[in-house]
Amino acid sequence: MRDLHGPDSAIDRTLVAWMPGRASATGEDTAEFHLHGGAAVIAGLVDAVLACAGTRLATPGEFTRRAFDNGRLDMSQVEGLADLLSAETASQRQQALALAGGTLGRLAEAWRERCLQLLAEAEAGLDFAEDEADVATRLDLAAADALTTMADELDQMIADSARAARIRDGLTIVVTGPPNVGKSSIVNALSMRDVAIVTPVPGTTRDSIEVPIDLGGVAAVLIDTAGLRDTADPVEAEGIARARAKAAAADLVMHVTDNPDAPLPASALLVINKLDLHGRSAPAGHVAISALSGAGMPALRQWLVDWAAVLLRPGEPALLAHARHREAFAEAAARLREAASAPLPELRAEALRLATSAFARIAGRVDIDDVLDQIFSRFCIGK
Numbered sequence: 001m002r003d004l005h006g007p008d009s010a011i012d013r014t015l016v017a018w019m020p021g022r023a024s025a026t027g028e029d030t031a032e033f034h035l036h037g038g039a040a041v042i043a044g045l046v047d048a049v050l051a052c053a054g055t056r057l058a059t060p061g062e063f064t065r066r067a068f069d070n071g072r073l074d075m076s077q078v079e080g081l082a083d084l085l086s087a088e089t090a091s092q093r094q095q096a097l098a099l100a101g102g103t104l105g106r107l108a109e110a111w112r113e114r115c116l117q118l119l120a121e122a123e124a125g126l127d128f129a130e131d132e133a134d135v136a137t138r139l140d141l142a143a144a145d146a147l148t149t150m151a152d153e154l155d156q157m158i159a160d161s162a163r164a165a166r167i168r169d170g171l172t173i174v175v176t177g178p179p180n181v182g183k184s185s186i187v188n189a190l191s192m193r194d195v196a197i198v199t200p201v202p203g204t205t206r207d208s209i210e211v212p213i214d215l216g217g218v219a220a221v222l223i224d225t226a227g228l229r230d231t232a233d234p235v236e237a238e239g240i241a242r243a244r245a246k247a248a249a250a251d252l253v254m255h256v257t258d259n260p261d262a263p264l265p266a267s268a269l270l271v272i273n274k275l276d277l278h279g280r281s282a283p284a285g286h287v288a289i290s291a292l293s294g295a296g297m298p299a300l301r302q303w304l305v306d307w308a309a310v311l312l313r314p315g316e317p318a319l320l321a322h323a324r325h326r327e328a329f330a331e332a333a334a335r336l337r338e339a340a341s342a343p344l345p346e347l348r349a350e351a352l353r354l355a356t357s358a359f360a361r362i363a364g365r366v367d368i369d370d371v372l373d374q375i376f377s378r379f380c381i382g383k
């Protein structure tokens, strides 16, 4: 514990931690002040520190940037940290933790080393004399096998990357239907927030309204939209056009009606609302609810949780949530296949060199300048 004093008054009595050198998070000498959180305490310390020569405030993400520059984190871990800071659901947190912990970086590094080994063999093959041709051929066949197996493994991960990206970015659920059936009431009930205006007037909702919800650990965005009908009002017509566009791009369309005899939609969930008025149940696989009384709401929520779980398997870790990583792996897979079928050792060596550098991109060993700013811009001050 230390008493902290500013130029003319006491600031706080608090814990101060001095962490010299390589072992700190940034890899640099670090002092940490564990302040009592009041705004005046923090302002007092910041003012006192800034009064010292050679000090300035950190820029957003600067601590992480220093950790990266000092080799404490690789680039994929930095990206994982940014994901972790914005994680809102359990599955986003688990996926971000795996990335921040270096899982993908280690995998890419292991693959890079296997590539380097095969590259060394391909280069040795360049020196075989003519009478050793059969030895070279046997080595070639074994290497081609290993390369194809690696490319297959990469392709499997790439095939799973859409799921990884959905876990990170969240599923989209669009609520559509005729005016006044209770779409906004349902959005409010599901999100347990009063975000959308509800009135007895048909055509109340004009702009689409997006609310994040947590479906059993899976992030989703619920989108309330304008009621679908023919209208002469240009504002409402624009709202309806937007509603249709949102529905076309959604992971799930929740079609709401208050008519228990409404026809089943082709590939959407039918929600029959105002159960309190008609008392009728829904066809199998669909739900009848009352947004007003709350009847059927737990079943609707459970339907959505089950749907999200089947789609994203949130307990199973997925690694390729970032387009940057997916592109690097796709490039590596293409080069490995090229190397596997290369007719000459020189061409195999060249393709392997390109695969090696694609793997190196994951950790940020090469070609990093153009993505650095973009990645660090996601951080805030103090991180």
Ligand SMILES: Nc1nc2c(ncn2[C@@H]2O[C@H](COP(=O)(O)OP(=O)(O)OP(=O)(O)O)[C@@H](O)[C@H]2O)c(=O)[nH]1
Residues within 6 Å of the ligand: 178, 179, 180, 181, 182, 183, 184, 185, 186, 197, 198, 199, 200, 201, 202, 203, 204, 205, 206, 225, 226, 227, 228, 273, 274, 275, 276, 277, 289, 290, 291, 292, 293
């Ligand atoms: N009786 C009953 N009324 C409901 C129920 N759900 C919503 N309402 C009422 O129906 C009216 C319309 O509800 P909204 O949620 O505004 O309907 P909407 O589909 O969003 O309407 P638009 O945005 O105009 O298309 C309001 O008066 C609600 O209180 C329900 O389950 N039972």
Ligand SMILES: [K+]
Residues within 6 Å of the ligand: 179, 180, 198, 199, 200, 201, 202, 203, 204, 205
């Ligand atoms: K309404």
Ligand SMILES: [Mg+2]
Residues within 6 Å of the ligand: 183, 184, 185, 196, 197, 204, 205, 224, 225, 227
């Ligand atoms: Mg509405």
